[in-house]
Amino acid sequence: MAEEKKEFKRSLSHFTDRITADGSSGWPVEAGRYRLVVSRACPWANRALIARRLLGLESAISLAVADPIQDERSWRFTLDPDGRDPVLGIRFLAEAYLAREPGYTGGVSVPAIVDVPSGRLVTNDYPNIPAELATEWAALHRAGAPDLYPRELRDEIDAIAEDIFRDVNNGVYVCGFTRDQAKYERAFTALFDRLDALSERLENRRYLVGDSITVADINLFVTLVRFDAVYHGHFKCNRNKLTEMPVLWAYARDLFQTPGFGDTIDFDHIKRHYYVVHHEINPSGIVPAGPVLTEWTTAHGRESLPGSPFGQGTPPPAPPEAERVPPLG
Structure with a gap:
């Protein structure tokens, strides 16, 4: 029997509760109550x-970092002493999912926000968490925090974010996981057509929407920063490397060198996750030695374009010591 050819389809978030400033959702914004669980490998x-x-x-929101290498129980806290998250006291993120919904058998994904007192998952609604942090959590923002989701620009941000999600963020995964040649080629074409359009948009403007960073830039950056290290070869997105697309490469370096972006990136976690976990794509489990990462710190020249990273705000301070990533090597 011929192998069935399936289109890659990203699962919708199963738990989409909101944490709201007024508490109307049942989950009120409250400093110290919630824990954000992430993998530094995961773009979402x-x-x-x-x-x-x-x-x-x-x-206001504590951080748990999962091991980039999953096992059959998905995300695990083997980076912590005794293999347990020190705040939640659990070994696997799945335990918070089960605390929320006993008998749950669906996927276990990051990012996830967990209610610390109860140990229950609140949300894994990855598309909307950044905008929720930018709006509902405003009372707890630092002085000088940028407006990542300006009310007057939301329609434009949402429209371009939808295009980026479909063709770029998700498009690289379709290229990597589909088993159908025609579907791969459609996704490949859509990906690079979109990157070409974004390059043209960014040629004379520093940021995607408006004159400062918004969630749209965050959405694009997380794929660009992984492009040459993973997607170009591992996912067969190989028309060009990022370093061969001058505008996008300069734009990505500009963001990487902006406090809050590059200081969240751990290329070791990124590469080990993709190349070790995706057995069907890379059965050897060999993690490539390249690319050269120090190029991310080279001059980008985009300071001359209109706009500034934080608008009327200020850069964030250095990350807490416990959250710092290894320097580029």
Whole structure:
């Protein structure tokens, strides 16, 4: 029997509760109550990490970092002493999912926000967490925090974010996981057509929407920063490397060198996760030695374009010592 050819389809978030400033959702914004669980390998979790850093929410929402290598029980806390998250006291993120919904058998994904007192998962609604942090958590933002989701620009941000999600963020996964040649080629074409359009958009403007960083830039950055290290070869997205697309490469370096972006990136976690966990794509489990990462710190020249990273705000301070990533090597 011929193998069935399936289109890659990203699962919708199963737990989409909101944490709201007024508490009307049943989950009120409250400093110290919630824990953000991430993998530094995961681009969807990286979005939440960047938003949390830029907005200065480190002291309001604690952070748990999972091992980049999953096992059959998914995300695990083997980076922590005794293999347990020191705040939640659990070995696997799945335990918080089960505390929320006993008998749950669906996927266990990051980012996840967990209610510390009860140990229950609140939300794994990865597309919306950054915007929620930017709006509902405003009372706890640091002084000088940027407005990542300006009310007057939301329609434009949402429209471009939808295009980026479909063709770029998710598009690289379709290229990597589909087993159908025609579907791969459609996704490949859509990916690079979108990257070409974004390059043209960014040629004379520093950021995607408006004159400062928004959630749209966060959404694009998390894929660009993984592109040459993973997606170009591992996912067969090989028309060009990022370093061969001058505008996007300069744009990505500009963001990487902006406090709150590059200081969330751990290339070791990224590479080991993709190349070790995806057995069907890389059965040898060999993790490539390249690319050269120090190029991320080279001059980008985009300071001359209109706009500034934080608008009328200020850069975030250095990350807490416990959350610092290894330097580029």
